[in-house]
Amino acid sequence: MQPTIQYKTQKIAYWFFAACMLLFALQLIYGFILGFARMGYDGLHEWIPFNVARATHTNLLVVWLLTGFMGAAYFIIPEESERELWMPKLAWVQLVSLLLVGVVAIVGYHVNWWEGRKFLEIPRELDWLVVVNVLTFLLIIFMTIWKGKRKTTTAMVLFFGLLSAALLYLPGMITFENLTFDSFFRWWVVHLWVEGVWELIMGAILSFLLIKLTGIDREVIEKWLYVIVGFTFLSGILGTGHHYYFTGTPRYWLMIGGIFSALEPLAFLGMAIYALAMARRGGRKAPNRIALMWTLGCAVMSFVGAGFLGFAHTLPQVNIWTHGTLVTAMHGHLAFWGAYAMIVLAMISYAMPELTGRSMFKGWKAEWAFWTTNIGMLGMTGAFAVMGVAQVYLERKGGMDFLEVQESLEVHAFGLVLAAALLTLGVVLFIKNFLEYGLPVEVDSSSNSSGGGSVLATPQRPQED
Numbered sequence: 001m002q003p004t005i006q007y008k009t010q011k012i013a014y015w016f017f018a019a020c021m022l023l024f025a026l027q028l029i030y031g032f033i034l035g036f037a038r039m040g041y042d043g044l045h046e047w048i049p050f051n052v053a054r055a056t057h058t059n060l061l062v063v064w065l066l067t068g069f070m071g072a073a074y075f076i077i078p079e080e081s082e083r084e085l086w087m088p089k090l091a092w093v094q095l096v097s098l099l100l101v102g103v104v105a106i107v108g109y110h111v112n113w114w115e116g117r118k119f120l121e122i123p124r125e126l127d128w129l130v131v132v133n134v135l136t137f138l139l140i141i142f143m144t145i146w147k148g149k150r151k152t153t154t155a156m157v158l159f160f161g162l163l164s165a166a167l168l169y170l171p172g173m174i175t176f177e178n179l180t181f182d183s184f185f186r187w188w189v190v191h192l193w194v195e196g197v198w199e200l201i202m203g204a205i206l207s208f209l210l211i212k213l214t215g216i217d218r219e220v221i222e223k224w225l226y227v228i229v230g231f232t233f234l235s236g237i238l239g240t241g242h243h244y245y246f247t248g249t250p251r252y253w254l255m256i257g258g259i260f261s262a263l264e265p266l267a268f269l270g271m272a273i274y275a276l277a278m279a280r281r282g283g284r285k286a287p288n289r290i291a292l293m294w295t296l297g298c299a300v301m302s303f304v305g306a307g308f309l310g311f312a313h314t315l316p317q318v319n320i321w322t323h324g325t326l327v328t329a330m331h332g333h334l335a336f337w338g339a340y341a342m343i344v345l346a347m348i349s350y351a352m353p354e355l356t357g358r359s360m361f362k363g364w365k366a367e368w369a370f371w372t373t374n375i376g377m378l379g380m381t382g383a384f385a386v387m388g389v390a391q392v393y394l395e396r397k398g399g400m401d402f403l404e405v406q407e408s409l410e411v412h413a414f415g416l417v418l419a420a421a422l423l424t425l426g427v428v429l430f431i432k433n434f435l436e437y438g439l440p441v442e443v444d445s446s447s448n449s450s451g452g453g454s455v456l457a458t459p460q461r462p463q464e465d
């Protein structure tokens, strides 16, 4: 199999994906620190206390997903726009600076340099560097689309999703003395990201993958993309209200948040039905079956994790009991996994053979990676569910002391860590598979690149399939 990428600057995506794998592995290490601490084995407490490990775990998650989205954009946009990336050298600078900011932030957390706002712990000084970094990325993507031969719906939705994600980072940078205000705007970032604009990014990548893997006409696939974007905004924007229950905001949020957030699963259900229907209709049998498995898996698991398990605690009558418990962690894990981790892994599975000219997706490793990660994550979700529900009954209904409850949950954390080990086995297989693909090969690009020369020149042994 020969490399099939048409534009040599698409290769920059490989390095974003490689960074992605590294950060993902690190995230899991911190996951285990948390898991063992939950079992009562908090031996690292003096050096890495639970709150530091937790912030590092979730921030690494967000950064590896964003790195994956950026890699996906650098791969997709040249193909959609039919031209090389604009200023590929700048994309390199952007990758290196992104990793630098990430390392500084993580080291900072370990020496107590952070802000205590869940998910947005990065100190304000570093926030500005993030802004510059993301602006650079958006400029490259925008200029490539702008100068490109065509402007497809998929590219526009992807760009709009990425741009809105950047803009929505700003409300999280305002300082408030008042906790209600502070939490009000924190959700503009956290909620409107995962239940708004990140869904557009996911929808666009899904659309790109379905076009490539099912062979169905772009017109059909992109028409549905509009419907999903519409549904996402209709429900997701006012759905923010499900975080405004009992936080000092006016009471009407109970009604608004409850109704609109209860509609949010429809966008995810829409995506699942759409992906499955397209795959059924698709005449072409994609040789890269694994990429299709991740793509369809993503569409289904995002509905289960975000839609179904989100709905489970979104009504105020339920949320009054479950708020901030391990029920939230149960939903948080499967939602992030199904929607965003899986779309990034789908994109990597699709892009690697194209980038390297090898077809490593045929072996058992790639398939086992898919099943063990997914079964492992479902197991973890189950363990969190047991812990969460027990916590609600013991602490909030039974009135047992908070710390006593936490101690009584330790036995269930054992199941969590076991399931996490299965997930980790799958991730190790995925990364091993990734490494076996080797580096991307130099490709003879027939297109004219006005943006600059080759990004990579790595000769690679040809290999038979």
Ligand code: HEM
Binding pocket: 118, 119, 190, 194, 195, 242, 243, 261, 262, 264, 265, 302, 306, 307, 309, 310, 311, 312, 313, 314, 315, 319, 322, 323, 324, 325, 328, 331, 332, 333, 335, 336, 339, 340
């Ligand atoms: C892929 C999409 C989604 C992701 C990645 C996601 C992830 C998360 C995470 C990480 C949290 C904890 C946030 C925090 O406390 O700072 C959370 C909270 C919450 N999510 Fe989602 N979610 C998604 C979609 C949904 C949907 C569609 C619904 C409703 C149908 C929903 C309902 C909720 C609710 C009610 C909470 C608050 C829980 C509490 O009060 O402690 N989520 N979500």
Ligand code: HEM
Binding pocket: 027, 028, 029, 031, 032, 034, 035, 038, 054, 057, 058, 061, 328, 329, 330, 332, 333, 336, 337, 341, 416, 417, 420, 421, 423, 424
């Ligand atoms: C080795 C595997 C993993 C283990 C053992 C693990 C364990 C944990 C634990 C114990 C927490 C803290 C819950 C608490 O507050 O007590 C946590 C938080 C979290 N983890 Fe993981 N995790 C793992 C992998 C992952 C993966 C792969 C994802 C995403 C795809 C993820 C997403 C999250 C999120 C979003 C939170 C915050 C949840 C919330 O706000 O309630 N974790 N994890």
Ligand SMILES: [Fe+2]
Binding pocket: 191, 195, 239, 240, 242, 243
């Ligand atoms: Fe939300």
